[in-house]
Amino acid sequence: MKVLFLDIDGVLNREGTKARIKLPKYAWTCGLDEELLARFLKWREGKDFYIVLSSMWRYHDDLLEYLREEGVEFIDITERGGGFGALHDTIRGVEVANYLQDHPEVTKYAIVDDVKWFLPYQEPFIVYTDPDTGITEDDLKKLDSILDF
Numbered sequence: 001m002k003v004l005f006l007d008i009d010g011v012l013n014r015e016g017t018k019a020r021i022k023l024p025k026y027a028w029t030c031g032l033d034e035e036l037l038a039r040f041l042k043w044r045e046g047k048d049f050y051i052v053l054s055s056m057w058r059y060h061d062d063l064l065e066y067l068r069e070e071g072v073e074f075i076d077i078t079e080r081g082g083g084f085g086a087l088h089d090t091i092r093g094v095e096v097a098n099y100l101q102d103h104p105e106v107t108k109y110a111i112v113d114d115v116k117w118f119l120p121y122q123e124p125f126i127v128y129t130d131p132d133t134g135i136t137e138d139d140l141k142k143l144d145s146i147l148d149f
Contacts, residue, residue, distance in 0.1 A: 010114025010131035
């Protein structure tokens with residue numbers, strides 16, 4: 001089973017994204033960028049992999065529902081633990097490592113994120129996006145390579 005650990009902010013939105021979450025509680029939060037979302041969903045078509053959400057959005061059930069409504073289907077989320085503190089620079093990497101340990105059925109994985117909060121051995125599996133541009137065609141080609149598409 002192939003899995004993509006997906007971040008949202010800086011990946012499916014970017015600096016300058018005008019869209020805002022349509023939920024009053026999150027009026028301050030950047031929504032999904034239509035262009036980036038369309039690019040990602042088009043790339044996703046016909047590929048055999050599952051999405052596990054690693055974004056901070058996983059802490060908010062209504063944001064998870066918003067993602068699904070916008071076509072971002074995911075099968076799971078990484079643990080909602082961690083926080084920041086001493087492990088700040090590697091916290092997402094620890095969460096991904098824990099997920100993989102708990103899910104031995106995952107045979108290949110890739111990570112897409114705009115922040116470098118991962119473990120050194122995970123680097124070959126990561127595509128870092130630029131938060132000013134979000135996910136690009138080149139980023140998607142790198143994901144194809146990592147996931148053997």
